[in-house]
Amino acid sequence: MTEPSTIYPSAEPKAVNALLLDDDEFDRRRICRMSDGLGLPITMHSVPTLETMEQSMQEHAYDLVLVDYRLADGDGFSALDIVQASSKNRNAATIMISGNGQIELAVAALKAGCSDFLPKQDISPESLRSAILQALENRVQQFDPTMLKREAEHALISALRDDSFRQSLRPTIMAAMSEAAQSIAREKKQEKHAHLKGYLMEFTKDDDFCFQTGPLRKA
Known part of the structure; x- marks a missing residue:
């Protein structure tokens, strides 16, 4: 079962579950100690x-992931690929940290989806707290109800343009339309509604079975 994320707005503040990837034990301990003193529920x-x-991402869901750029077995961008491939963590906020403070690396990290880039030599409680809060705020904004509705509409339109998906919906839609025709006939006290059924049968051809994705035009 997928663990619930804690980055969504709620009535009560919840603890932020964060993961730090760094192959340097001293830096891991330093950042973890620093996070304990930020005054945040993290x-x-x-x-x-x-x-x-x-392995950790297969077992747990994280709200925030901090990744070091230089690693013994890869780099921070490989870590971001792992985050994106994780069904439990692909929506986690991400921050890249590095002992290399090159502008090009920072830009590449931001383009890859990171909310911030922190040079290790410049990490302080203040900068870490600011980066964490900004990363979580950015992630929350991505789950704005209006934006979610818009993305859902786009996803539905894309699905309806798929032939196999449309054909799978045909029996359900035909049954619903037939029921609607019978309901109209009953309301109008008509014994027969063959003309309505005949109209429905016009949708049997693939080129007629389509969906209007734009505004309807008046005849």
Whole structure:
């Protein structure tokens, strides 16, 4: 069962479940200790390798993932790929940290979906707290109801354009339309409604069985 994420807005604040990937034990301990003093309801877990990160993500859902760029078994972008491939964690907020503060690397991290990039030498309680809050805020905004509705509509329209999906819906839609025809006939006290059934049969051809995805035009 997928564990519920805690980044969604709720009436009561919940603890933020975070994961830190860094192959340097000193840096892992330092960042974890720093996170304990931020005054935030955050629980920071840490792993040293991409393999242990992937294992942890198979078992747990995280709201926030911090990844080091330079790793013994890969790099931070490989870590981001693991996050995206995880059904439990693909919606987690991400922050990249690195001892290399090159502008090009920071830009690449942001383009890859990270909310922030923190050079290790500049990490302080203030900068870490600010980055965490901004990352979580950005993630919450992505789940705005209006945006979710718009994405759902786009997904539905894409599905309806798929021939196999449309054909799978045909029996359900035909049954619903037949029931509607019978209901109309009963309301109008008509014994027969063959003309309505005949009209429905016009939808048997594939080129007639389509969906209007734009505004209806008046005849």
